[in-house]
Amino acid sequence: MTQPPAHQPAAHQHPALAAADPELAALVGAEERLQADTLRLIPSENYVSAAVLEASGTVLQNKYSEGYPGRRYYEGQQNIDQVERLAVARAKALFGTDHANVQPYSGSPANLAVYLAFAEPGDTVMGMALPMGGHLTHGWGVSATGRWFRGVQYGVREDTGLVDFDAVRELALKERPKLIFCGGTALPRTIDFAAFAEIAREAGSVLVADIAHIAGLIAGGAHPSPVPHADVISTTTHKTLRGPRGAMLLAREEHAKAIDKAVFPGLQGGPHNQTTAAIAVALHEAAQPSFRDYAHAVVANARALADALLARGFDLVSGGTDNHLILMDLTPKNVPGKIAAKALDRAGIVVNYNTVPYDPRKPFDPSGIRIGTPSLTSRGLTTAHMDTVAEWIDRGVRAAGAGDEDALLKIRGEVGELMGAFPAPGLTAT
Template identity: 90%
Template sequence: MTHSPSPSSSHSAVSADAPNTLNHPALAAQDPELSALIGAEEQLQADTLRLIPSENYVSTAVLEASGTVLQNKYSEGYPGRRYYEGQQNIDPVERLAVARAKSVFGVEHANVQPYSGSPANLAVYLAFAEPGDTVMGMALPMGGHLTHGWGVSATGKWFRGVQYGVRHDTGRIDFDEVRDLALKERPKLIFCGGTALPRTIDFAAFAKIAHEAGAVLVADIAHIAGLIAGGAHPSPVPHADVISTTTHKTLRGPRGAMLMSREEHAKAIDKAVFPGLQGGPHNQTTAAIAVALHEASQPSFRDYAHAVVANAQALAEALLARGFDLVSGGTDNHLILMDLTPKDVPGKVAAKALDRAGIVVNYNTVPYDPRKPFDPSGIRIGTPSLTSRGLGTQHMPTVADWIDRGVAAARAGDEDALTTIRSEVADLMAAHPAPGLPAH
């Protein structure tokens, strides 16, 4: 099943002739240098196959909401309880975003003010833990996130982080091991979710362990929020005490974040966000979140979410057929993690070569990676962006073939092959214009 961009989205790719400045004339006149860079980025997003799983295309409506005069307002506090006057229109905007979040995700409480995912997670620590307390999350090299207690993060410096991982033989979480660790360490918080997890998160299993250990369960659904909203991944709502998410990635909103919870935790969450960690919310982002949540409530979004998963699984099958080693053997969601060790190409070398071929990925550690994080063995890819462009399962063998040829070219140092792939990619992208990109 494929997804067609919403009618509000522009369906015309940018011309390859030159960066487009017609769509931001005031900026072009005031700051032509910056305008040219934005035009070049519009062109790059139009011409390339974007496979970074945390990226997507927002609709024209989301872009418009992000650039409104709401930018001009300061609104410290919450609706009805502000520290500034002149909130007659701002309060309804935030209330609308909150109501839509509660409806889309079926939660009792939602806070739409966090600036991004990492501050949102830090607010959870502020709400439920004290410095030095033990917290538990998936280790970063195993697919977790920095803010789940990893050592280089403030969350690992200010709190005592203990980490679980995945089995070496299956690439999947061993819940017996998670339970043993939780009962031994008795953490205040247990995080589930991460940035490189290709399999369904068993929220019920985590909840059972958290209850037994006396911990607050935090589901970080930043990567899969859109899949959950569209019914393509199980929801953590019946199981998690707190849910943290960004609003971009699969949810296709602006760069922002939300915290959702049971009503009993509402006051602690709100107090942690403001005044605990930040001042006035970014009202233009709040408005864009409201638009994205409205889009996520439409039947077409459900089609899109299921298409993201279908595309990822079809792409995984095509890659396996071409001899690629996929962590956990495949995917249940939008994300594929590849170990390129059998291909005799480091992840960083492959990622940079694919970028020259017009295929945008990121190099990434794989579980038990013997290489350093800045020069790892793997690459991480995903299907949200290409699905938003209307590509379907019938296109995934072609995408897998490009990746296969690109990795081989990286190993051989064959720049001509990469140039050929880039031309082929541009042709397919021209036939599937991206939502939100302006017409020339």
Template identity: 90%
Template sequence: MTLPLPHPALSATDPELAALVGAEEQLQAETLRMIPSENYVSRAVLEASGTVLQNKYSEGYAGRRYYEGQQNIDQVELLAIARAKALFGVEHANVQPYSGSPANLAVYLAFAEPGDTVMGMALPMGGHLTHGWGVSATGRWFRGVQYGVRQDTGLTDFDEVRELALKERPKVIFCGGTALPRTIDFAAFAEIARESGAVLVADVAHIAGLIAGGAHPSPVPHADVISTTTHKTLRGPRGAMLMSREEHAKAIDKAVFPGLQGGPHNQTTAAIAVALHEAAQPSFRSYAASVVANAKVLAEELLARGFDLVSGGTDNHLILMDLTPKNVPGKVAAKALDRAGIVVNYNTVPYDPRKPFDPSGVRIGTPSLTSRGLGTEHMAAVADWIDRGVSAAGAGDEEALAAIRAEVAELMAEYPAPGLSA
């Protein structure tokens, strides 16, 4: 089993915190991490995140800073921008947003005024909080209207989307979300946005790595703006990017700084540059294809074991399971699977009769396990562990969960986690 990495300075200065870091390293090494928004970054990304770039303040943009001493920082940011533009084939890229939510908020600042109508997928249907949902600032400061998915298929009803867009005339339409197991039809959304006069924003935070690796269609020919985090399937640090057509470049940049943020986190910008470099390699295309292949086989194995999958399966990295037929609530199942060494998250499913904090579903994904080298040949075992774990959750069988955890740890020892190997 991978041992915790040495952190001599941290251990000497703050042994309590060092112990927690070591415990997390051990946990990530020995468990099957299946939260679809998580992944393992490389040692190179980790090292870039911890460099002396942390020491610099750099308000503004390259060549137009409000602080001196930016000779190297400018080059780091320009390198990240150039790599983003080349990898995704976009005209403009801003690599400064601190995370996905501020990136989306910058979009609103660029294209809407408080009180304007905005449109996105409803959170319980698989959308994101920042797509105009009521409890978010985006739903309080703007008038959010939401579309959903068909109850019979779990797929987006584009007739409904078009009807809603033409009726409400939103300034901005978001497509994408956090629990969408199917391919996003960017062209269909673009046609509706053009007809209704809206700016189309593709939030590809979950699938950015799949797009970069050619395993999901790109929104670039269709969307006015692309918002993404840089972790998840892209395997970078916890940051974000906004990409757009050149005509929107000034509005986007002005919204990020000075509209919402001060100085960028230069160490994160450097780590983004590293991740983009890694994503441009041929091996990353193989990784992206394997993520999707693993998810599809895993979905088939779960269906064979009687699980109810939203939309009947997956086209990407993500599977959303409705555990109602199993008579086990999603939260109960997720906590039991965690004790079994399988890390997932409980999640609402479309038209869920249960409350969001105690929903019917569980959301799982294949990015992390694929990063460790697991392939389609392992998915039957993974499905079996999940099946046994959910059954044990319903029966309150802690011995069964402990047995699964031992089996999981044994397999994980054979596939060391990227970034955690000394």
């Protein structure tokens, strides 16, 4: 089988930028080459299509559109209203929800809008603790959500790495929080939305499903949907969904007005119309049969990679993965996560260092690394490649511990060769 040619960014791709600002154009070109030549394993990163990339850079950038379709504070919205209505309709159809708001600038502002819609400052909110895999905006102390609201946290069992729902229920009934968040940033297992919903009902709480990481898997049928269970769903539009850097809030009809009012005028002014357009494109792509194949391939690749890492003696939190993400504790390898991550980066393998549950080390110098398979799946890598990826990680971590830069350089060459055979979507020269 003939492999596609290695990517070389076209010199004419950004002529106006190159003419106006050569310094910035050079940095963009360098980033294109970096994204093309490296193995990107950060689970929150992905590649958007050329169509999404184009939509993000259209003349929609020039238009202000405070308000909602048909109810704007600026004139000249004939086209903008249609763009936003298209994105909303596609979001509702893809996820099967009553209401969608596609205006939030990113995931954290989207979550903050949920607080504004349902809680008052000082109210109790409940979410997974950040060191256990939760998100800053789920009431963690260093976040505004933990300073303006009273955050209480649940975690995972130390022996299994899984959520203890008896403990979650006990905490919820004791604290009676206004909001309960489920979801997070370092959760390798399927989220039991039904179990969280039962607890929220019993505690009289609003259940918020933060699906930022797994939205693409849900859209593609590779993870159960929270729609039948959660009152509100928050998600970014990038990560596994392969859209632009934006966000959406999905909700039942009874909460539609509260959500819309919280986003605008509660938290922000005019939406970023070019991002709204790119969201619409990404949602259209996610509705195609090929997207389902991609979503299931992401999970298959993650499971194959987890198995290959386990075979090489790596300690994986919860023992493996059900989704796109793998969290590994490098303590048995005697290499801290930060040192490993930086060494792997020099080897062309891009990961992030990450705390693991009950980590004795500090967050900026933790015990673990977090990896995922969305980007490599988007490039066309399959389960047949995961043993090689695991071997590179194993060699890279050992080289990090030994300070062997030559070994890292050798891996870098091997990574570049494989990546050259699988051009990155949106970056291929035309």
